Amino acid sequence: MQIEKRIHKCSHLTPVENEIAHYILSHKDEVINYSIQELSEQIHVSKSAIHRFCKKIDFKGFNELKIQLTNDISADIYKEHDIDINYPFTLQDNPIEIATKLLELYEKTIQDTLSCLDKQKLVHATKLMSKATSIDIYTHAHNMNIAKNFQDKMLTIGKMVNCPESFYEQRLHALASNKNHIALILSYSAKASFILPILQKLNEKNTPCILVSGYQNNPFPQYICEHLGMSNCEELQDRIVQYSSHIALQYVMDILFGCIYNQDRSTNKKYVLNAMDYMDDRKL
Structure with missing residues (x-):
């Protein structure tokens, strides 16, 4: 599941943890290259606070969070050329193109729901x-x-x-x-x-x-x-x-x-x- 969704599902984050979450989501490209020490210094919170945040959103630790963050970045890039959920086909699409785009829409919806x-x-x-x-x-x-x-x-x-x-x-x-x-x-x-x-x-x-x-x-x-x-x-x-x-x-x-x-x-x-x-x- 994407990190942003994990954060939204977690309703009991502390103010410090919300600050960590906001920074990570706003600086994805930088954070994937940080060590936990570097992230700690960037946002002026303790390493233990970052570790608790990772645990609270169901990661074993900061390295696992970075792996998911890398996947999220790839997904964001892909979405730039992704199908439009609300208008999945255009006036110019023929019947097979409409069928293909709806197949893609259904697959992505089911995958997202599973997550x-x-x-x-x-x-x-x-x-x-x-x-x-x-x-x-x-x-x-x-x-x-x-x-x-x-x-x-x-x-x-x-x-x-x-x-x-x-x-x-x-x-x-x-x-x-x-x-x-x-x-x-x-x-x-x-x-x-x-x-x-x-x-x-x-x-x-x-x-x-x-x-x-x-x-x-x-x-x-x-x-x-x-x-x-x-x-x-x-x-x-x-x-x-x-x-x-x-x-x-x-x-x-x-x-x-x-x-x-x-x-x-x-x-x-x-x-x-x-x-x-x-x-x-x-x-x-």
Whole structure:
């Protein structure tokens, strides 16, 4: 994961550590050639403070940070000629060129989303969802398609998922929720108007809430027990459609299903096989 993303994900940096972070991000080309002693002298902080900063953003030490910084510089150079996330193809592109550019967009979105995901958060979210008596998904608009796709996948292993569509239905589900439910909030920006009233009611009901959104987009951390971040390079309005955010959210939900399936793989596989004759009546 890029250093800038690691820093954004770390919410408990001290003022000194924020100063170190700012200097590193502002002087990447110089820092890759520094020793820890030279960096210490440049920003007038102790070597131990730099070492603590490296540990806090999940590096073993300063040398490992420099290796990642070198990779980040290479990625920045590549991005200068990279595909436009918001307008990935032009008027002059033929159908195959459009297809090729969208393939590149999808690959980069998935790679970026993978770099945003945290193993422990995925494990925790999976455990919460696996033990819940009901999984309720709160989302709207185009994200509802992804919610229903997840619902369909879960039904193939006998797991019930609710996808209330209207605001009215969502509020009814929130009122009926309890500590044995788990709520999934799907929103790229996490700014949709329906979110806060739902979170507040679910909080009253002691329902654990998992937010799936852009990796920096968690405006209500007091109500969220786990935040699964995804690629958020796409603009909220200045774009053709939701190409990148759609594929990122679909990827995260497919990962969650895979993790839940593996929680009890043998039982789930048996359920699918036993259901096959009933569900598939084709004469094959």
